[in-house]
Amino acid sequence: MASTKPDGISDRERALGAMKDRRDGKTWAEVADAWGYQDKSTACRAVRRVLERVEGETADDYREVIAARYEALWAKSWEAINTAEAKGQLVGKSQLVASARGVLDSLAKLQGLQASTKSEVTVVTRTAIDSEIEALFGKAGISSGEETTNPQENS
Numbered sequence: 001m002a003s004t005k006p007d008g009i010s011d012r013e014r015a016l017g018a019m020k021d022r023r024d025g026k027t028w029a030e031v032a033d034a035w036g037y038q039d040k041s042t043a044c045r046a047v048r049r050v051l052e053r054v055e056g057e058t059a060d061d062y063r064e065v066i067a068a069r070y071e072a073l074w075a076k077s078w079e080a081i082n083t084a085e086a087k088g089q090l091v092g093k094s095q096l097v098a099s100a101r102g103v104l105d106s107l108a109k110l111q112g113l114q115a116s117t118k119s120e121v122t123v124v125t126r127t128a129i130d131s132e133i134e135a136l137f138g139k140a141g142i143s144s145g146e147e148t149t150n151p152q153e154n155s
Contacts, residue, residue, distance in 0.1 A: 023065040024091050025072065055143040063110055070107040077103055 018035045028040035037043040077100035
């Protein structure tokens with residue numbers, strides 16, 4: 001059983017709270033102060049331990065943390081774009097849009113939504129090509145040239 005702090009919060013609950021604060025954009029120093037850790041590296045280790053536990057808090061949970069950060073960043077970017085547009089500040093708007101797009105691209109990549117497209121390749125052998133050409137020549141009434149003789153034989 002996890003030891004508890006004097007305020008009645010277990011180490012696990014404290015680490016989960018620290019993880020949520022970090023997800024919400026607080027620095028490690030702010031997280032350490034808010035949750036009573038000795039320093040920022042101790043807070044970081046506590047969050048890392050929570051994420052590494054076999055209880056399902058592995059890479060998927062960390063992805064959720066990063067996704068939440070991207071979503072918060074997207075919301076702020078969208079707000080900045082709308083504010084700039086409302087104030088008629090068109091200078092810099094393209095940079096804001098590019099930043100917002102970068103956030104969305106990163107989020108899509110994180111979630112595996114930018115998977116490469118499936119490509120189908122058909123290998124056609126020389127005989128298949130030759131057959132198709134012969135059929136086209138036949139429809140056009142043109143000799144395919146297979147019945148030509150070697151010019152050296154006629155000499």
